[in-house]
Amino acid sequence: MTTTTPLKLNNVSVGYQGTPVLENVDLSLKQGEIASLLGPSGCGKSSLLRAIAGFEPVMQGSISINHHQVAAKGFSLPPEQRKTGMVFQDFALFPHLNVRDNIGFGLSKASRKEKKNRTDQLLDLIGLKSIQSNYPHQLSGGQQQRVALARAMAPRPDILLLDEPFSSMDTDMRTQLAHEVGDMLRQDGMTAILVTHDQHEAYAMADHIGVIGEGRLHQWGKPYDLYHRPADRFVADFIGEGVFIPGELIRTDQIQTELGMVKGKVSSAIKSIGRVELLLRPDDIIHDDNSKLKAEIIAKDFRGPVYIYTLRLQSQQKILCLVQSHHDHKVGENLGIRLDAEHLAVFPRM
């Protein structure tokens, strides 16, 4: 069986007035894959999405959709000729059309029967069949966003592009809707890219995440790998929580730190013995009353089932420690801890 590649970016740079905001991006998506472009505000993720949709030219490189080149330097196929669908933050449903007609709007070229079947299928998928006759003003924000999604999915685009579609919603709702939307897209076999600055949203929806910042794509990988095997310090910093502590790489698999000797496989990017920084996630530090190693609690952050304690070591170095919330210690207490890092994320120390 041959796998199709709905999207391929080859060395793409995008920018404005001759100045690139994002350079040398390589990535590809297989049929049915859902990806996310994740990065801080202003890093260029929307610009890249707009270049894929055809609203911005590329400065360099090329973009192919289903093996057809749609953009290269000096060439840009108009958006309506690229089989892409787009869902925006301000989903702008047609106010004078009900749910059913909003979804069917993009199916003007389909036969009546096709239009009815596809609209019924999408109403089932988004779970709004019972209110198909309602108008947008009679829907909640989440329901409106589902309708906008169904409208974009209706013509079966080769790739669906979602630009911060949940950002007007509160945090809990965003993650839940991102899960639901991911499930709906998978059920429909859709290939999609979500642009977001919210990593929880990206985790909830995407199989692959591209972390963008400082004008480039730093890592393209599965959420687990971004968290546990960050390609560089930018990704380590941006994804999840953690601190960097200084260490001395004394053998290729051993680092001496204030918390003791840490053993494990160090990435091949670290070539020479010497000064390094080790990323410690809150779950790498275990609360252990029997440990001789103690650190002072200087702050605590209640997260429901767990606390994240900020601890200060003797050297004044701060670290984070994840502890079940029934271990309710006071700020100022000394907590027994030990280090249990399963994956080592080590970077050269400047």
Ligand SMILES: Nc1ncnc2c1ncn2[C@@H]1O[C@H](COP(=O)(O)OP(=O)(O)OP(=O)(O)O)[C@@H](O)[C@H]1O
């Ligand atoms: N039409 C434009 N003309 C000139 N500069 C632009 C234009 N659109 C965006 N920019 C600049 O390009 C950079 C990237 O913008 P972009 O909207 O792609 O970032 P983003 O990562 O999507 O940010 P956000 O999450 O805040 O939406 C920013 O510095 C922005 O000011």
